[in-house]
Amino acid sequence: MTTAFPHPLAAALQQGLGALRLPVSPDTEARLLRYLDLIAHWNRVYNLTAIREPQAMLTQHLLDCLAIVGPLSRELGEASPRRILDVGSGAGLPGAVLAICRPDWQVTCVDAVAKKATFIRQVAAELQLPNLTASHQRVEAMEGPGFDLITSRAFATLADFVNLTRQRLAPEGCWVAMKAHLTDAERLAVPAGVSVFHVEQLTVPGLDAARCLVWMRPDVG
Template sequence: MNPKQFVEALHQKGIKLSDKQIEQFAIYYQTLVEWNEKINLTAITDEEDVYLKHFYDSISAAFYHDFTEELHICDVGAGAGFPSIPLKICFPDLQVTIVDSLKKRVNFLNELAAKLEINGMVFHHDRAETFGKNKKFRESFDIVTARAVARMTVLSELCLPLTKKSGVFIAMKGSHSDQEVTDSSTAIKLLGGNLDTIHTFTLPNENSERSIIVIDKKRNTPNKYPRKPGVPGKKPIV
C-alpha cells in the first residue's frame, strides 16, 4: 500500500486526510526508518509495508469505534507509537498518553512528536503494572489500547485498571483471537470488564486477518490489580 493508496483507502472508510496529515505520515515513516537503524523499533521498514501493516492497521480501530471526540487515550506498550500516533494524526483532538518500558523508545516518541508538530501527547517511561497503580492515572482513561503486546489474559490485567468505568479497552490482535478471548474471560470479568464485540477483518492487498476486541469497563478494578511487574505474564489470571 503506497502513500496514495493509503490516503484513498482511508477516504473509502470516511477518513479524509488533509495535506498536512499526509505530510505527517511521510515524516513519521522517515523518522521511523532513521531511528530503526539505531534502536530496534520494527522489523517492517519497507514503505508500502509500513503504510499498510502499521499505519493503516493502527487506524483500523477507528473503523469500529468513534475517535472523533476529545477523548483521553492511553496506549500501553506502544513501541514505535502504534496504534495511538496514527490515530492522533487522523483525529487531532485526541489526548494521548503512551506508556512504554524502554527509555530509548520514549526518546524516539518525543522526537517524533516534535517533528510532527503535534500537541496533546504525553510519554511515560514506566511498566504498565506500576503505571496502573498510580492514583493519578488509574481508571482515568476513556479508551485504553494495546496492539501486539501480549495475550489477552495478560493485557486485561495491564489495561483494564487504567480504563475508567464506562470506558473501553480495545485490544488489536491478529487472527484466531477467539480462543484468547475465551481463555481470558475470567480475567476480564474479575478486572471489571465485559466483552462487547470482536470485529474481524482482513487487511487490503494481502488479506491477512486482524481482530479488534472491544471490552466495556463496567465495574471498578479491585485494588490488588495489576500485580507487581512481571507477575501478570508469569501467572496470568485463569
C-alpha cells in the same frame, strides 16, 4: 505541513485512506508520511520494527493502525477531550497514528523500553503534536486519572492486558485490543468481571491477513 516534492508513498496512502473511507486533510496525510519516514530513519539505530521495506511499513504498520481510527471514533463519539492510553506502544503504533488523525484526543503511549518512549517524544516534537505524550515505565506502575479507552497492538493476551491496566481505566471506559484473531481459549480466559462485548473484523487495504478489534468493558453491578 507540506512537502516540496510528492512523497513516493503518497499515492498508496491516499488509496488506502480511500479504501478505509477515512477522509483526512492534506496536512494530516503529510504528517502520516513524515511519521513513516521517522520510523525508517530511527529504525537504523534503534531497531523499532523488524519491517524495513517502505511499502510493507505503509501496509503493515500505518494502514493497519489507520483501520482502527473509524471504529474508535464511533465508540468515543464527539465529546472532547478524550484520553487514550496505548500500552506497549513500541514505535507509537497505534498511539501516534491516533494522535495524528485525531488532534482532539489526548494520547499517551507507554512503553517499558526507554528508546521507544524517546522516539515517540521526538515524533510529537517534530510533527507538532501537543496531544501526544510518551511514558517510559511499566503500565502497572502508572498513576493519575483513568483513561476513556485503553488500546494495545500485539501486546499480550487479553487476560494480561486487562489485569495490567485495570487500574488505569476510567469509569465507563473500555479496552480495545488489536488482534489477528481471537481464539475461544483466550476469550474464556478474560478475567471475571470483564466482558467481551464485541469482536469487530477489520479489512486492512493491501494486507492479506486476518485483523480484528476485541472490545471489552467491566461488567456493571
